[in-house]
Structure formats: structure tokens, C-alpha cells
Amino acid sequence: MKLTPKQKKFADEYIKTGNATQSAIEAGYSKKTAQVIGAENLSKPMVKSYIEKCMAEIASNRVMSYTEAVELLTSIARGEEKETVVVSTPIGVEEVEKEPDTKTRIIAVREILKRYPNNDKLVEQQIRKISAEADIAEANAREVTDNGTANEIRVIGFDRRAEEDERS
Incomplete structure (x- = not known):
């Protein structure tokens, strides 16, 4: 069974706010019954499943994947990743972009090599x-x-x- 448009709107609002009553009002339910409807919607398996699926997707997008981590380490090791540093000049200070130093690059290479069994x-x-x-x-x-x-x-x-x- 699919979610009704109101249930989907409720679930989407609930994901944003975490407030069942306010989410029910935003979804178009009556203010008088919003508290009861909100609680009921949260107890329905389809609504609950949809919310859990969306929350898991949001959480996985916030965490760096293995591939992203190795790609970042590789760009550091190659000197492609730049960092902004503040440098003192005779006329004041200025921000300069620089490559990672040799030690940082070596550390990145070590971290990459740890992930390969043939090290x-x-x-x-x-x-x-x-x-x-x-x-x-x-x-x-x-x-x-x-x-x-x-x-x-x-x-x-x-x-x-x-x-x-x-x-x-």
C-alpha cells in the first residue's frame, strides 16, 4: 500500500521538524485533530518505513564513503589539494593557497597504503x-x-x- 499525498507530506515535514503535530498541520490536517493524526501517522508501518528510509538516506549522504576518503587522500598525496594559509609580507598579511607539505603528502600515502593488503x-x-x-x-x-x-x-x-x- 502506498502513502497518500497527505501522509507523504506529513512524513516529509516530520523529517524536517521532528514535530508530529506541526507536521500534520503543515500536511493539511485539521488543527483540532493534528495531535492525534500525527501520532497515528507515526504508528502506521508505511509512514514509519518511509521516514526511516529517508532518514537513512540523509545519514548516508553525510558520511564520507571509502572511495571518497581514498580519493581525498590521493589528491593530497599528489599535491592537488590546496590549503589557504596566512602569510606575513612587508606590507601586511595576505592569504595564499599552497600545496600540502612533504610530510603531509607522506602521511596521505601511508594512509592509502594501509588500505591495500599487498603493502x-x-x-x-x-x-x-x-x-x-x-x-x-x-x-x-x-x-x-x-x-x-x-x-x-x-x-x-x-x-x-x-x-x-x-x-x-
């Missing part, structure tokens, strides 16, 4: 190597002096350790 040791070692390189680049950036020249930081044995990690 092997070679991939983990490559990520460790990239992470170490990012740490070195960050340390180099911190060593920039006030006049804009960079102090060289030598990391002795880094390449040898990275090669050893890849072999094991």
Missing part, C-alpha cells in the same frame, strides 16, 4: 627514505640565516644507510 616492506622502506629526506630538507630550511643564505648541513652516511635499509 610490502619495499614500499615501507621507500617511505622511510622519503621521510628522512623530508626531515633533512626541513632541517636545512631551519638553518637559513637572517640574510637569506643557507648554512650547509652535511649528513654523512645517509645514502649508505638508505641503501642498507632497501636491501633488508
Whole structure:
């Protein structure tokens, strides 16, 4: 059995407001009987089923799906997703859009790889190597002096350790 137009209108209003009496009035039922009709409509299996179906649909649209999550992580890892940051300039501040930094991209790659069962040791070692390189680049950036020249930081044995990690 299908819902009548009034029952459907009642159910749609009830989904919006959560108030059975007001929904019955909005659906066109008499104000005198709205409270009773509202309660009756909520007890009818077809009306109840329709409301539950609509509420489930609303809830599923609010939650990110697995595919959406992996797509977002992928766009972050590729540097396609931009974020707005406030930057200080000689004349004040301005908002600038920038790509995610290397560490954020690495974290996104790790999160993607967790979702695939064939995640092997070679991939983990490559990520460790990239992470170490990012740490070195960050340390180099911190060593920039006030006049804009960079102090060289030598990391002795880094390449040898990275090669050893890849072999094991």
C-alpha cells in the first residue's frame, strides 16, 4: 500500500521538524485533530518505513564513503589539494593557497597504503627514505640565516644507510 499525498507530506515535514503535530498541520490536517493524526501517522508501518528510509538516506549522504576518503587522500598525496594559509609580507598579511607539505603528502600515502593488503616492506622502506629526506630538507630550511643564505648541513652516511635499509 502506498502513502497518500497527505501522509507523504506529513512524513516529509516530520523529517524536517521532528514535530508530529506541526507536521500534520503543515500536511493539511485539521488543527483540532493534528495531535492525534500525527501520532497515528507515526504508528502506521508505511509512514514509519518511509521516514526511516529517508532518514537513512540523509545519514548516508553525510558520511564520507571509502572511495571518497581514498580519493581525498590521493589528491593530497599528489599535491592537488590546496590549503589557504596566512602569510606575513612587508606590507601586511595576505592569504595564499599552497600545496600540502612533504610530510603531509607522506602521511596521505601511508594512509592509502594501509588500505591495500599487498603493502610490502619495499614500499615501507621507500617511505622511510622519503621521510628522512623530508626531515633533512626541513632541517636545512631551519638553518637559513637572517640574510637569506643557507648554512650547509652535511649528513654523512645517509645514502649508505638508505641503501642498507632497501636491501633488508
